[in-house]
Amino acid sequence: MILKTDTRRLRGFTLVELVMVIALASVVAVMVSSVLSRPLEGFMAQSRRAELTDMAAIALNRMTRDIRLAVPNSLRVSDSDGDGYGDTLELLPIHEAGRYRANQLPNASGNIDLNSVRYDPPRCPPPPGTCQIEVLSPLDKPRVEESKWMVIYNIGAGGASAPQAGANVWAYGKPGVITPTGVGFGLEPAQPPENKQKLVLSGVQLDGFGFAYASPQHRFYLAKEVVGYKCVTEGGETSLRRASFSDLRAAGTYEYGNARWLVGSVSRCRINYKPGTNTRNALVTIELGVKKGGEEVVLLQQVHVDNAP
Structure with a gap:
């Protein structure tokens, strides 16, 4: 017996049709990638910038x-x-700041006579005298105790390349605009009759130390x-x-x-x-x-x- 196939029911792709589909798909992919690549590259570049x-x-x-x-x-x-x-x-950097009052030096017994002369710029007595400076604005005690230097009227003479000793924070002098390294700072609460807080400076480096210039606005700065x-x-x-x-x-x-x-x-x-x-x-x-x-x-x-x- 011989079987006959109905060729009208067979369906499929020829090799030529398959090649054409692949070629058209490649062209479409290239066109899509070329259209989208520039915006994507621009987005990535913008993100990096x-x-x-x-x-x-x-x-x-x-x-x-x-x-x-x-x-x-x-x-x-x-x-x-x-x-x-x-x-x-x-x-x-400024760690704490305020305004000071011209200070007085203690007498031989270690006490301060309220009628004694006031020094502006402030100065410190020789040992064993205590160096105290009244302040006219409230200060934070922990920040004061953290400080390492006190600056009054730094005029920056000489500039950074050749600072002039005593007139620039980068060149210490005696007298000077900044206290020597190694000085300690404390704060005494306000007490009558002055009712003013007092900065207390301590250290052997203060022997006879005095600030070089008086600040017209009585400003001082503390730095740590x-x-x-x-x-x-x-x-x-x-x-x-x-x-x-x-x-x-x-x-x-x-x-x-x-x-x-x-x-x-x-x-x-x-x-x-x-x-x-x-x-x-x-x-x-x-x-x-x-x-x-x-x-x-x-x-x-x-x-x-x-x-x-």
Whole structure:
């Protein structure tokens, strides 16, 4: 018996039809990918730039906050790598502040005669006398006890490159605008008849110490640390770092190797400081660039500084 197949019921693709479908699908895929690739690349690039902008902005905002809280005329900028641009910013932040009253020295018995002469700028008696300065504004005792230096009328003479001893916080002198390192601070509560809080200064470094200048507004500042920012290059990568120090040193002598990172992948780090004049405030200009993944963002920040001591 011979079986016959009805060819009208058979269905399928020929090789030519299959090749045509594959070719058309490839063309459609290429067209779709070309249309979508640019928006996707733009989105990824924008995301990378936004991340870099946030990294640089956070670092600049931290620097701006410290600059605005600095003791007047305590900012200094130095160039450690010799490329002609500043890469190190150091300052003395205000820890506590207020107004003082011209002080009186104790007599031979250690007591203070309320009718005795008052000294402005304040001065300290020789040992064993106690150095006390009345304050006209309430202070926080724990913050006072944490402090390491007292500053009165720092005029910043000589600038950062060659500070003049006795007239600049970076060069101690006797008399001077800042107390020597190693002085301790305490606060006595208000007592009659003066009813004024008293700053109590202690330490052998105060033997005969006196402040160089009287503040016209009777302002004083207390500080507990030096804060520094520096762009450090290690292993081919540059990072902006922040550190704090407990002593006063010459510019370029602090060590930042173990300082805390603020931002890495720094491509540009330029800091410029223009001291103020009689007609304008001082100005700090910071140019910070961050580069990562083929993207680079450069931010420029300017901070006005009121250096009125």
